[in-house]
Amino acid sequence: MTRGEYEDAEFFAAIAAPHVSFPSYASLERGGVVGEAEVVDCVRQSPSRWFVGEYGFVLRNPKATQFRQIKGALGFFDVRAEQLVGSKEWYESQKAILAGSTEALAALDVIFKQKRDE
DSSP: OOHHHHHHHHHHHHHHOTTOOOOOGGGOOOSEEEEEEEEEEEESOOSOTTOOSSOEEEEEEEEEEEEEEOOOOSSOOOOOHHHHTTSHHHHHHHHHHTTTOHHHHHHHHHHHHHHHHO
16 A cells, blocks of 8 residues: 555545544555455445445455465455465464374474464
């Protein structure tokens, strides 16, 4: 996000949701993912105050996640499993799979700590 895009979003939000406060531009983490949602429709009109432009996406099951630094692209893109290795979500899912093996859990802890420290 450029500074200009940030300022545009801040201006729009001040009108649409004046009670929402924005973090400073300098404090924003960039170059990653902060959530996920299922795209269920593309519409040309909506009663939502957030709807602007010719088209809008209808989202279902939005979920905020911890910031994950992931090299991506503008627009929609698939997050490959290898991009999540080392994330908290990946760690928790692997812990559940390996629950019966003390050695495997110890190895998982080592991998997670290495990835986290990279």
